Amino acid sequence: MTPKIKIENLNLWYGSFQALKEINAAFLEKRITAIIGPSGCGKSTMLRVFNRMNEMIEGVRTKGNILIDKENILDADTDLVVLRKKVGMVFQRPNPFPLSIYENIVFGPKVHGLNNRYELEQIAEHSLRSVLLWDELKDKLNHFALSLSLEQKQRLCIARLIAVKPDILLMDEPCSTLDPQATSKVEELMRELKNNYTIIIVTHNMQQAARVSDDTGFMLLGELIEFGKTEDIFTKPKDKRTEDYITGRYG
Amino acid sequence: MHNSQRTQKIAFLFLFLATLLIVVPVGLIVVIIIQKGLPAINWQFLTDIPRQGMRAGGIFPAIVGTMYLVAGAIVFALPIGLLAAIYLSEYSKDNFLNRLIKLAIVNLAGVPSVVYGLFGLALFVIFLKFGASILSGSLTLGIMILPIIITASREALESVPDSFREVSLSLGASKWQTIRHIVLPNAVPGILTGTILGLGRAAGETAPILFTVAAFYLPRLPHSIFDQAMALPYHLYVISTQVPNVDEKIRYGTALVLLVLVLFMNLVAIIIRYKFRKKKKW
Numbered sequence: 001m002t003p004k005i006k007i008e009n010l011n012l013w014y015g016s017f018q019a020l021k022e023i024n025a026a027f028l029e030k031r032i033t034a035i036i037g038p039s040g041c042g043k044s045t046m047l048r049v050f051n052r053m054n055e056m057i058e059g060v061r062t063k064g065n066i067l068i069d070k071e072n073i074l075d076a077d078t079d080l081v082v083l084r085k086k087v088g089m090v091f092q093r094p095n096p097f098p099l100s101i102y103e104n105i106v107f108g109p110k111v112h113g114l115n116n117r118y119e120l121e122q123i124a125e126h127s128l129r130s131v132l133l134w135d136e137l138k139d140k141l142n143h144f145a146l147s148l149s150l151e152q153k154q155r156l157c158i159a160r161l162i163a164v165k166p167d168i169l170l171m172d173e174p175c176s177t178l179d180p181q182a183t184s185k186v187e188e189l190m191r192e193l194k195n196n197y198t199i200i201i202v203t204h205n206m207q208q209a210a211r212v213s214d215d216t217g218f219m220l221l222g223e224l225i226e227f228g229k230t231e232d233i234f235t236k237p238k239d240k241r242t243e244d245y246i247t248g249r250y251g
Numbered sequence: 252m253h254n255s256q257r258t259q260k261i262a263f264l265f266l267f268l269a270t271l272l273i274v275v276p277v278g279l280i281v282v283i284i285i286q287k288g289l290p291a292i293n294w295q296f297l298t299d300i301p302r303q304g305m306r307a308g309g310i311f312p313a314i315v316g317t318m319y320l321v322a323g324a325i326v327f328a329l330p331i332g333l334l335a336a337i338y339l340s341e342y343s344k345d346n347f348l349n350r351l352i353k354l355a356i357v358n359l360a361g362v363p364s365v366v367y368g369l370f371g372l373a374l375f376v377i378f379l380k381f382g383a384s385i386l387s388g389s390l391t392l393g394i395m396i397l398p399i400i401i402t403a404s405r406e407a408l409e410s411v412p413d414s415f416r417e418v419s420l421s422l423g424a425s426k427w428q429t430i431r432h433i434v435l436p437n438a439v440p441g442i443l444t445g446t447i448l449g450l451g452r453a454a455g456e457t458a459p460i461l462f463t464v465a466a467f468y469l470p471r472l473p474h475s476i477f478d479q480a481m482a483l484p485y486h487l488y489v490i491s492t493q494v495p496n497v498d499e500k501i502r503y504g505t506a507l508v509l510l511v512l513v514l515f516m517n518l519v520a521i522i523i524r525y526k527f528r529k530k531k532k533w
């Protein structure tokens with residue numbers, strides 16, 4: 001199987017600080033890959049390379065290749081709009097816009113030029129159904145999105161993302177602000193979404209990585225120490241450092 | 252223990268007195284103006300032209316003149332100020348030059364208004380040959396309130412959380428789309444507040460219009476933007492110092508109208524800000 005995303009010799013610097021070091025990995029289509037590692041090891045940085053959000057920060061330099069569907073997205077002439085439509089991101093803190101639920105979902109499609117009201121409504125319904133919120137919210141589409149619960153907000157953010165029809169979903173600790181019950185619901189949703197999307201999730205929570213992911217990468221100080229099937233990583237890690245981390249010896 | 256409590260009480264008393272020292276004079280001014288001006292206010296005073304060398308009749312042309320000037324200033328200053336603020340907060344890099352520009356703008360707000368008046372005289376009245384006219388006056392007032400509008404707008408734009416910009420960009424929106432659809436709408440209340448405060452300042456200043464537009468005595472409405480006009484603050488100055496034997500009632504009445512106009516604008520600004528604060532939840 002050809003990988004959906006292939007990383008080749010990726011290096012990244014914030015000014016003179018190197019945050020990613022010679023990373024090589026391949027992410028398979030329609031699977032959930034978890035990236036784990038201690039705080040500050042470069043998980044978020046790695047995730048934000050895939051949709052090139054790091055470039056908003058001044059002084060960032062990237063070297064290497066990232067092939068998504070065989071195209072190097074780090075090329076200077078990559079169309080960022082096309083890339084970001086294809087590679088969407090869910091943030092740590094649920095962050096709906098201060099607009100209505102409906103306006104939140106159709107923001108992406110509208111920005112990309114869709115004006116047909118009927119089509120927008122179809123998209124809104126489909127997106128809300130995909131995150132299992134339609135029945136709850138179908139009569140409240142005009143309500144203010146900030147009045148939703150945290151879990152609903154995070155689902156809404158995923159729906160907003162699905163509305164632009166991405167292939168790949170990047171999730172940066174999407175459950176870290178949620179309680180255990182909401183977390184397990186969002187995890188369920190992720191398994192559901194796996195049928196249609198390639199998902200990469202950053203998490204601090206090793207149980208979560210073990211529960212939801214098919215593949216896992218372990219990072220330490222900007223290096224990708226080990227990458228493979230989740231069960232292998234958790235049951236028979238090859239590297240001593242991986243073993244130390246998953247057995248809790250790193251804090 | 253006991254001692255420190257007493258120190259605190261004394262400090263508190265001083266702070267309270269200091270506050271009182273600010274509030275009391277302001278209150279007194281308002282009270283005196285209302286007391287002496289209110290008897291002059293009637294329908295005729297507000298809608299009639301000045302008569303008998305401004306010793307009788309109304310102040311209608313001055314009210315209208317001030318309205319025109321304020322409107323002209325806003326038409327000029329709001330778009331330019333807003334664009335400048337957008338550039339400074341959204342596009343400019345954080346380097347020495349841009350920090351210098353921001354500092355300069357903040358300081359411009361403190362330049363005495365008479366300096367703006369002279370500048371307007373030199374640039375608009377004489378160099379661009381607009382003459383003493385509503386156009387020159389509006390432009391001068393506009394330039395005077397630009398720093399206020401830019402600073403307030405910039406603060407409003409910068410108070411919109413970065414996470415909104417990030418999400419919008421991550422959804423594939425361009426930078427401009429992000430500003431247009433996400434940042435600006437959330438900054439509108441702050442921009443409006445700053446604009447209205449600027450307008451209040453423009454309505455009340457005498458010096459900038461002194462050389463650029465104000466007519467000593469023009470008992471009719473202006474015909475075009477190239478016409479001179481009367482304006483409330485200048486009219487007040489004229490009837491208080493330049494024309495003998497104007498009834499005190501008329502002077503305070505004029506002051507009251509001006510005061511109400513400016514306070515009203517500030518009130519609107521406060522209400523907008525208050526409503527927005529209550530709604531804001533992020």
Ligand SMILES: Nc1ncnc2c1ncn2[C@@H]1O[C@H](COP(=O)(O)OP(=O)(O)OP(=O)(O)O)[C@@H](O)[C@H]1O
Nearest residue numbers: 014017019037038039040041042043044045046057
């Ligand atoms: N904008 C920045 N400028 C400079 N250094 C940065 C910047 N962002 C991150 N870093 C550094 O890069 C390293 C990796 O950061 P990153 O946010 O990717 O870590 P992380 O693994 O996501 O951590 P966490 O688990 O705490 O979210 C850290 O050492 C951090 O200090």
Ligand SMILES: [Mg+2]
Nearest residue numbers: 043044045172
């Ligand atoms: Mg992180």
